[in-house]
Amino acid sequence: MLGALxxxxxxxxxxxxxxxxxxxxxxxxxxxxxLQNRVGPPWFQAYADFIKLLAKEDIVPxxxxxxxxxxAPVFALTAAITAFLYIPLWGKEALLSFNGxxxxxxxxxxxxxxxxxxxxxxxTSLYSRLGAVRSLMQLFAYEVPLFMGILASAxxxxxxxxxxxxxxxxxxxxxxxxxxxxxxxxxxxxxxxxEKVPFDIPEAxxxxxxxxxxxxxxxxxxxxRLTLDVEMVVGSxxxxxxxxxxxxxxxxxPGFLLFLFKVLFILGLISLLRxxxxxxxxxxxxxxxxxxxxxxxxxxxxxNLILKGTLLR
Amino acid sequence: MSLTKKIVTWARIKSPWILHFNTGACNAxxxxxxxxxxxxxxxxxxxxxxxxxPRHADILVCSGPVTKQIEDRLRRIYEQMPEPKFVVAxxxxxxxxxxxxxxxxxxxxxxxxxxxxxYIPGCPASPKALIDGVAKLLTSLEEKEETKKSGR
Numbered sequence: 001m002l003g004a005l006x007x008x009x010x011x012x013x014x015x016x017x018x019x020x021x022x023x024x025x026x027x028x029x030x031x032x033x034x035l036q037n038r039v040g041p042p043w044f045q046a047y048a049d050f051i052k053l054l055a056k057e058d059i060v061p062x063x064x065x066x067x068x069x070x071x072a073p074v075f076a077l078t079a080a081i082t083a084f085l086y087i088p089l090w091g092k093e094a095l096l097s098f099n100g101x102x103x104x105x106x107x108x109x110x111x112x113x114x115x116x117x118x119x120x121x122x123x124t125s126l127y128s129r130l131g132a133v134r135s136l137m138q139l140f141a142y143e144v145p146l147f148m149g150i151l152a153s154a155x156x157x158x159x160x161x162x163x164x165x166x167x168x169x170x171x172x173x174x175x176x177x178x179x180x181x182x183x184x185x186x187x188x189x190x191x192x193x194x195e196k197v198p199f200d201i202p203e204a205x206x207x208x209x210x211x212x213x214x215x216x217x218x219x220x221x222x223x224x225r226l227t228l229d230v231e232m233v234v235g236s237x238x239x240x241x242x243x244x245x246x247x248x249x250x251x252x253x254p255g256f257l258l259f260l261f262k263v264l265f266i267l268g269l270i271s272l273l274r275x276x277x278x279x280x281x282x283x284x285x286x287x288x289x290x291x292x293x294x295x296x297x298x299x300x301x302x303x304n305l306i307l308k309g310t311l312l313r
Numbered sequence: 314m315s316l317t318k319k320i321v322t323w324a325r326i327k328s329p330w331i332l333h334f335n336t337g338a339c340n341a342x343x344x345x346x347x348x349x350x351x352x353x354x355x356x357x358x359x360x361x362x363x364x365x366x367p368r369h370a371d372i373l374v375c376s377g378p379v380t381k382q383i384e385d386r387l388r389r390i391y392e393q394m395p396e397p398k399f400v401v402a403x404x405x406x407x408x409x410x411x412x413x414x415x416x417x418x419x420x421x422x423x424x425x426x427x428x429x430x431x432y433i434p435g436c437p438a439s440p441k442a443l444i445d446g447v448a449k450l451l452t453s454l455e456e457k458e459e460t461k462k463s464g465r
Contacts, residue, residue, distance in 0.1 A: 029357070038355040044327065045360055051324035052371070057395035059368060127366075209365040217368040217395040 007085070007095050017081050021229030022046040024267055028232070031271035046229070053222035061215050065122040072119030073216070073223035079111035080230040087237050088166055088248070089259050100160045105238060106147055109193065112227050113139050116202070119224070120212025131211025134282055135195070135202035141289035142192030142199065148297035149186035153179045153242045156304040156312075162241065169245035176245055178307060182300045183243040185293050187269060190235045192285070194228060197274035201282050236266040325371070325397070326451045328360040332370035332394070336387055336423065337413075338377025341437035342404035346374060349440035356444065367393040372447070378406040378413040379420040391427045399430040399450060403443060408432040 007013055025046040033040025060066045086101045086108075088094040094101070113135055120132025154160060156175060157168035169176055192199035195211075203211035213224055240262035247258045280288065335343055350356050350363055364370045367390050379387060391400070402423040405411040410421035423429050430453075433446035 033355070033357060036352050038352045039358045040355075041357050041360060042327075045357075048324045048327035048360060051320060052328045055321040055324065056371075056397070059393075059395050205365045210369065213369075214366045215368055221369060 012084060012089065012095065014081060017084055017230050017233060018226065020233050021226060022050060024232050024236075024263075025225075025229045027264070027267055028271045031268060032275055035272070035275040050222055050226065053225070054219055056218035058218040058220060059215075061123060061125065063124040064215065065124070068118055068122035069215075070220065072115045072122070073220045073227065076112035076115035076119075076227040077223050077230065079108050079115065080227050080234055083108035084230075084234045084237070086162065087234070087241055088162055089237065089241075089256070094162060097161065097163045099164075101162050102150065102154050102160050102165070102242075105162070105234075106150065109231065109234065109238075110139070110143065112231055113193065115227075116212045116224070119216070120214075123212070123215035125215050127209040127214045128212050130208045131202045131214065134208070135212060137282060138192055138195075138199060138201060138285060141286040142189040142293075145185050145289055145293035145297045146189035146193065148294065148301060149182040149189065150238070150242050152182045152297065152300045152304050155301060156307060158308070165242065166245055166248055170248055172312075173246060175307075176243060178303060179243050179300070181296060181303075183239065185297050185300070186239055186243070187266070187273075188293060189289070190239065191270060191273060192289070193235060194232055194270070196270060198277045198280055199285055200279055201285060204279060232267070232270070233263070236263045236270070239266050322455060326454060329372050329447065329451060330362050330364045330370050331372045331374050331401075331447075332364050332367055332390075333374050333376070334387065334390060336375045336377045336383045336407065337380035337419070338404060338406060342376035342407070342435075345437045345440055346376065346403060346443060349443050354440050354444065359444075359448075361447070367391075368395065370394055371398060372450070373398065373400045374403050374443075375400060375407050375423045376403040378410045378416075379423060379426050381418050381420060384420055384426055387423075387426055400427055401431045401433060401446060401450065402429045403433050403446075404438045405434050405436045408434050411436070 009015060023046070026041065026043055029045065030040045060069055083105050085095045086097065086105050088097075117132045117136045120128040120135070123129070123132075153176075154165055156178065157165040159165055159168065188198075191197070195202055202208075203213060208214075213221060216224055237259070240259065244262050248255065250258060333343070333346055348354065350361070367373070371394075373391060373394060375387065391398070400423065402408045406413060407423050410419060413419045414421050420426065431446050431450040433442050435442050438446075
């Protein structure tokens with residue numbers, strides 16, 4: 001009982017994710033600033049923002065539905081944190097594991113977007129509703145390539161469980177090289193899930209103020225921002241596990257360092273991508289996802305099927 | 314000052330998010346404000362981010378004299394901001410009404426409508442003046458907490 005509480009509240013649960021999420025936000029903003037030839041924020045910036053927002057006044061708009069408005073941020077944060085419990089960080093064991101947990105992780109990562117939609121919709125403000133509808137519209141575009149990219153890797157391992165995927169890729173060390181197309185697809189789709197720049201259409205500041213977050217202030221805004229940060233960490237660790245499954249039998253300390261290195265690499269790629277590209281329109285985004293990412297993901301699945309028929313027979 | 318209070322004050326000083334509102338300026342102060350946010354001055358070093366909505370902002374930066382038309386809107390935007398909130402009057406017109414004071418369509422400076430915490434004069438106020446003004450506002454915040462503690 002005490003052990004379970006420790007896992008959920010401290011490591012690898014709530015506290016660890018809050019710290020790593022805020023640190024990830026700092027790293028992202030710092031790389032973004034350095035690539036723009038700026039000095040960038042100091043290391044405590046994300047923590048200062050978070051504490052400040054926690055201490056601010058909570059405003060619930062009179063027009064909104066107060067229950068849904070208040071529940072959405074907490075719901076989003078809970079879903080994002082729960083997803084982390086299923087991901088093995090180093091070694092082969094995750095905290096929770098069963099056959100089919102890849103699907104559960106992807107599903108739990110979808111929930112925050114739905115919560116953003118609900119929160120934005122029940123704010124009953126014009127900008128919030130526009131942003132909310134856009135984020136849902138975007139969900140239908142990036143979700144399919146993301147699922148296909150990650151499940152292609154699972155298909156090669158012939159399992160729906162992250163634990164068994166790790167076992168397979170440890171037994172066949174170089175097979176992750178075949179999934180690099182899938183990695184590229186999933187990384188681009190992850191940008192959509194995190195609402196980062198090429199796909200930050202739901203919260204495009206120049207168009208819809210702050211999208212679904214427009215009416216949120218104080219503590220609830222802090223939770224929403226934290227959700228995006230936690231999602232960034234969870235998404236990168238999922239990608240690190242699924243697409244770079246090497247060095248997972250090194251033991252705790254080197255394993256943890258290697259895991260950190262992989263996650264930092266993916267975070268760096270995310271920051272680089274969001275610096276070098278500009279925002280797309282919503283129709284361009286949907287077109288891009290369905291015309292280029294989905295066929296590429298299908299090719300990846302085809303490749304993995306052929307591999308299964310030949311090399312793994 | 315208790316530890317929590319200290320941490321919260323520290324966080325407030327380190328993370329001032331600003332909202333820019335043109336209350337009738339000629340655009341000169343607005344351009345200077347935008348210039349202050351560019352990589353050359355890089356206000357993100359101090360945690361300053363320009364926000365689009367009053368709900369997210371801590372500091373309302375107003376530029377220009379308050380015209381009769383904008384008065385209601387200024388008040389409404391001020392009320393939409395969550396506490397604690399501060400107002401900075403940017404430029405001579407915003408501080409006092411400038412040459413427009415007493416004009417048929419103008420209501421004088423910002424402080425006639427909403428309480429102002431810091432005045433930054435200049436026509437237009439340069440980015441350096443803006444940074445200086447915001448820094449002074451934030452230091453005054455810290456001092457205020459300290460005087461409260463010593464009971465003065």
